[in-house]
Amino acid sequence: MAPKGKVYRGSVKDFPGFNASQDADALYNAMKGFGSDKDAILDLITSRSNKQRVEICQAYKSQYGKDLIADLKYELTGKFERLIVSLMRPPAYSDAKEIKDAIAGIGTDEKCLIEILASRTNQEIHDLVAAYKDAYERDLEADVVGDTSGHFKKMLVVLLQGAREEDDVVSEDLVEQDAKDLLEAGELKWGTDEAQFIYILGRRSKQHLRMVFDEYLKISGKPIERSIRAELSGDFEKLMLAVVKCVRSTAEYFAERLYKAMKGLGTRDNTLIRIMVSRSEIDMLDIREVFRTKYDKSLHNMIKEDTSGEYKKALLKLCGGDDDAAGEFFPEAAQVAYRMWELSAVAKVELRGTVQPASNFNDDGDAQVLRKAMKGLGTDEGAIIEVLTQRSNAQRQQILKAYKAHYGRDLLADLKSELSGSLAKLILGLMLTPAQYDAKQLRKAVEGAGTDESTLIEIMATRNNQEIAAINEAYQQAYHKSLEDDLSSDTSGHFKRILVSLALGNRDEGPENLTQAHEDAKKLADVASNDSSDSLETRFLSILCTRSYPHLRRVFQEFVKMTNHDVEHAIRKRMSGDVRDAFVAIVRSVKNKPAFFADKLYKSMKGAGTDERTLTRIMISRSEIDLLNIRGEFIDLFDKSLYHMIEKDTSGDYCKALLALCGGDD
Secondary structure, eight states, X not given: OOOTTSOOOOSOXXXXXXXXXXXXXXXXXXXXXXXXXXXXXXXXXXXXXXXXXXXXXXXXXXXXXXXXXHHHHHHOOHHHHHHHHHHHSOHHHHHHHHHHHHHSSSSOOHHHHHHHHHHOOHHHHHHHHHHHXXXXXXXXXXXXXXXXXXXXXXXXXXXXXXXXXXXXXXXXXXXXXXXXXXXXXXXXXXSOOHHHHHHHHHHSOHHHHHHHHHHHHHHHSSOHHHHHHHHOOHXXXXXXXXXXHHHHOHHHHHHHHHHHHHSSSSOOHHHHHHHHHHHTTTTHHHHXXXXXXXXXXXXXXXXXXHOOHHHHHHXXXXXXXXXXXXXXXXXXXXXXXXXXXXXXXXXXXXXXXXXXXXXXXXXXXXXXXXXXXXXXXXXXXXXXXXXXXXXXXXXXXXXXXXXXHHHSSOHHHHHHHHOOHHHHHHHHHHHSOHHHHHHHHHHHHHSSSSOOHHHHHHHHHHOOHXXXXXXXXXXXXXHSSOHHHHHHHHOOHHHHHHHHHHHTTOOOOSXXXXXXXXXXXXXXXXXXXXXXXXXXXXXXXXXXXXXXXXXXXXXXHHHHHHHSSOHHHHHHHHOOHHXXXXXXXXXXXHHHHHHHHHXXXXXXXXXXXXXXXXXXXXXXXXXXXXXXXXXXXXXXXXXXXXXXXXXXXXXXXXXXXXXXXXXXXX
């Protein structure tokens, strides 16, 4: 069933000892009389390949003079009926039915059009066009043109030709030229040359485009997806993003679609059915592994939690297994991980904060504005927010001195007296130096009953040597004891050893060493297959807590090569608790620090309630370092802007201050 030379990656295979006539009898008996044996129907149909199901349909008609699909429609109902009937159609006819439904009647299901046309191969597109003509006696291109418009329509027409280049031989000169042309068509142009995007993304081979995207990142400092979001809009933007995702990894694209179909309230059953049916004999095993890699849960478990009845049973049969139980890693996920580390290693990303030093800064003038805002009855919180969120930390330190010199008063004490709640914590945090603020957060994390391990991990795993040294000094000055001593007395075991190692601020700062990277990866790989837990944590600590970021990127890439695992998921599989969380935080920080913080911010606001401590801490600590990059990663990861989520999840003056630090809506 797999193409010649390729390993079969579907979850549904030809049933051994298949007999179409016997299966037709079994289905007839399951549906005759009062009611129907739904379990028998789903067990049989989900365990046969599509080719075998087509033969069953023919045998059923020969033996009973009846249409099997019509009988199934009559006997079954709801989502279960839609799923079973979809399985009975050949893939091209199933796609044709989906597209016909997407463009029929009032309105268009653009998401369905995008999913199918962005993800299918040339041959699958040709088969789809022919099936549509055969089933509906209509021209698919004409129907799509009649139901869509603008650049969205033009790109759909290009994809409908099924003419993407398939040559694996790639010209480096053409790669560089295409990357340059895309940059000049978007970021460097007043307006956007959409035709250039359509031509390159609609015609070039996947192998070529992957190299173009890598080159684009090198010359622009940002992934092509971010430029598409900035330059294009509407359904055209969504289509081009889908094309890019399918070029990078079709399995990853479908894993994301499945996750979004089931997350939150309600289930997008049409999407769930379409993908589970269409990918069950192509790449479902790869989708399953990428799903587990991206979302820390198996596709099997998410289906189990989100659906019910025979519908659930049938979907789980198509899924083909539970990866949380099996613990297997598949090639597609390893390839995705390898490419990710390669991009991380070569990307030259300029880190940018959202808070810049104010021009025409006047410390005495700002001190007067603040004093006026707090003098007399009531407090002008708006004036305080406007001044302090629009000044750099260095300028705020000057304002502190000017306030003291002008009024003989302590600005921090006055702010503490006049403000309250979340706003007070945010504003007072802004007035401390970065090292003082981090030291205070660490102190709060270890003092009193219980330890806030999450804060300890976040700060210690993400700060560079200079920042760690400054934190140690600020901690000693403020609390008259060393940070290392407090960490040692409040934590234990391997977790304590990790924190103490990080608190030394002795991470190497040199470039990668390829020979050493290979050796380091071998140490981690050997340990990952060893049952000795002491050796496991110790060797991970000796490498993850001491090697430079550029070097670790190469180590983790070599690790994928050696083990077919991404290092993060090897850690999750082999370790637990705070040790696991600390090592994962280091890996994610090395991989993409802005994305690490974007994920932390999202988790602080999603669901019921808001983790204001985490939200405040990150917004303050990253505002002058990389909050602009975090904003970009946030919208890439969660399809919504950080600004919008803050606006929706917080309120009042606290919200205003956070939005001012955020610096804009993406």
